[in-house]
Amino acid sequence: MKPLIHAVSHRLNRADRQRHYGHEGAVVWLTGLSAAGKSTLAMALEQKLSERGYSCYVLDGDNVRHGLNSDLGFSPEERSENIRRIGEVAALFADAGLLCICAFISPYRADRKKARQACRHAFHEVYVNADLATCAARDPKGLYRKANAGALDNMTGLSAPYEPPETCELILDTSRDSVSQSLEKLFEHVLQNVPLLSRT
Structure with missing residues (x-):
């Protein structure tokens, strides 16, 4: 720890936050190629969990990247820093007692490992698995078209690597399963x- 920086103790502990929100804090980290379905599933999961009583x-x-990480580009080093910051922020959300759902390509295993290590609560890595051909066919943002035309550098899966998880808590095959099927599994x-805790 830096000599002029000192940790501050909260007056609420983990049990206090669990009683308040009705569940433990946790991180659900969705990783996969662009257009695999991460953001779609994350937003749908947030709504479905909120309707069930979760704070997420x-x-x-x-x-x-519009705010916190607007200063970062897409070089390997900047991508790692992007995920490092997000891992720390997600850990704070979980420590506050919330369920933080993260939707990031997060292409490097080492960076995802650091995000897991930053979280002192439950961390669930979910591999949203869709093959490159499926993702390129979807291409909702036109990124694959730009990359193939030479107008976009460092495109994950094409000119930049993606390292799929060797182990993770859940794998969703969105090349095969529909959004609703994948959402139900998640x-x-x-x-x-x-689980939600009993309020009685």
């Missing part, structure tokens, strides 16, 4: 692993 929030790659995973 989505951190999405594009949204975060929702059930959260219900089983971050």
Whole structure:
């Protein structure tokens, strides 16, 4: 720790926050290629969990780069710094007692490992698996078209690597399953692993 920086102790502990929100704090980290379905699933999961009584929030790659990480580009070093910052922010959300849903390509295993290590609460890495051909066919932002035309450098899966998880808590095959099918699997995973606590 830096000599002039000192940790401050909160007056609320983990149990206090669990009683307040009715569940533990946790991070659900969705990783996968662009257009695999991460953001779609994250936003749908947030709504579905909120309707069930969870306190949750989505951190999405594009949204975060408009603010917190607007100073970062897409070099390997900047991508790592992007995920480092997000991992720390997600850990703070979880420590506050919220369920933080993260939707980031997060292409490097080492960076995802650091995000896991930053979280002192439950961390669930979810591989949103869709093959490159499927993602390129969807291409909602036109990124694959730009990359193939030479107008976009460092495109993950094409000119930049993506390292799929070697181990993770859940794999969703969005090349095969529909959004609703994938969402149901993701929702059930959260219900089983971050259950709502009894209010009685």
